[in-house]
Amino acid sequence: MTDVVTNKRIEAGAADRQPLLEAKGISKAFGHVQALDNVDFELYPAEVVALIGDNGAGKSTLVKILSGIYRKDSGQIYFEGQPVELRGPKDAERLAGISTVYQDLALVDVRDVGSNIFLNMESTRWGIFINFRRLYADARRVIDLLKIDMPSVRVNVGELSGGQRQGVAISRALARGRRIFIMDEPTAALGVEQQHKVNELIANLKREGKTVLVISHNLEHVFTVADRLIVLRRGKRVGTRLKSQTTKEEIVGLITAAVKGDVPD
């Protein structure tokens, strides 16, 4: 099958690079339901990966293991080649530089953009007073780096559009030195123009050398932003494709099992 050939080519191309994050043989069961079955997973620096699959394919379970919310039953996660144990979201952030951009974005609506980006890491004068001049200047720098359309960093987050809010959440993670950004359905509940902004945001993150993992149902969106697509079906990784070497039809086939996967079901 051509599938296997394609897969080999990807592996050959990747061999000269060390994955930033690697997971090997990840399994997770909830009672009798095997949510993930011996899944390997890897993310390289400065790439955009889309994790796709039908409902119940194991996408969110995998993401929750990577972001430290669930504990895996078996398998091992490596960050820059070193084994890491993710016991909670804090571990994922600090040990593996993984930041999850939650669907509700977890922003403080009653505070301004700058205060949200640097929340709990504000630099102070004399160890007491927040240095607001510096905070807003730094916030502007991060916002401009990602080319986010933001009239002012002193406006309350509650007054922003969906795309801008996503930008603030990403900026906050970027300011904390995170290298892997997990975005769960980033375009859900966004209008066309705002979706476009999110795509630009993802492209700019990649340009800054960051890795983005997008979980999405929206194939249109996935094909716009992703470099590589990983398909899960019933807890197994059934396919990995470079965007440049696949079609929507093939991906849909992999999701629905109309196309035979790379591993036996």
Next chain:
Amino acid sequence: MELTYNERDKVPGSRRLASSVRSILGRQETGIILLCVILTAFFYSRNPAMLAPTTVVSILRTMAFPALIGMGMVQLMIAGEIDLSTGAMMSLGAVFAAKLIRDAGIPIPAAVACSLGAAILVGLTNAFFTVKVGVPAVITTIGTMFIVRGISYSFTNGLPIYPLPAEVGIIGTWRPLGFSFTFFLALGVMIVVQILLSWTRWGSALFATGGNKLAAQVCGINTDRVKTICFVVTSLLAGMAGMLTMSQLPLTPGDPIIGKNLELHILVGVIIGGVSFYGGRGSAVGAFVGVFFIQLVRSGLVIGRFDSFLQTPALGFLLLLAAIFDVLRHRRDEG
């Protein structure tokens, strides 16, 4: 590194004055101050004694106690919790210290320290049930309100503890500039708390904890610790206010009735001053002015020769009014 504002983030010079004027006028604090002026004029029209210096000084002296506690309450409410046991804690603070001084012969400073220790214990109890067990703060603190007030009454058999040494009244009878020590203390604490809220990481953590707990936690803020500190500070200020009340009363009795209904005065005042029941919103200045407003209404009803039984329903009415305002504002922000 260059530390200048980007042009877009600057408030333009020509509009700076206009925008600050607008932001001052748009604040709830300003509205309450205006309301205070109108009410004063109304009560003055009923009885000119309203503006007599002794009346003004007396109002400021009386409002100092709830205002002092309000400075803990404003932080607690910004963090998204609430404390209804403050009035009872005032009572226990006073009674416990009085008991130690009169019956155990403990020196006054040591008795004060013990009483503050008891306040910390009550604050930790409130925090434990609310933060660790997950009981809503309203329920927890109604519980401790009854327990603490009950302890206070059984300590004293319901009777004031006196005589106490004359030294107990030193602070209470001190009248700097004709006002009272507690008034200046409350004013000082208000300034400190406002600075904390506006310009420190503590304030930033408070607003985040009450504004969006998940966001605060994502950023590594220990929201449980933040809330616990707020509960303890509020209790401490209540215990302190209780002892200061005792010190100001004639004969300085450790009276278990101290602080009765004051938890409502504080709650209503703080909410009227723009602090939200939903957390994440409020200012120390607003809370202070709100507590002053409530005192103005309470004293004004007496001076304006209204039925004295009107005080309690007025408090209830104002609470509902402030709460409706808060709900509408919350809905607008959510919408």
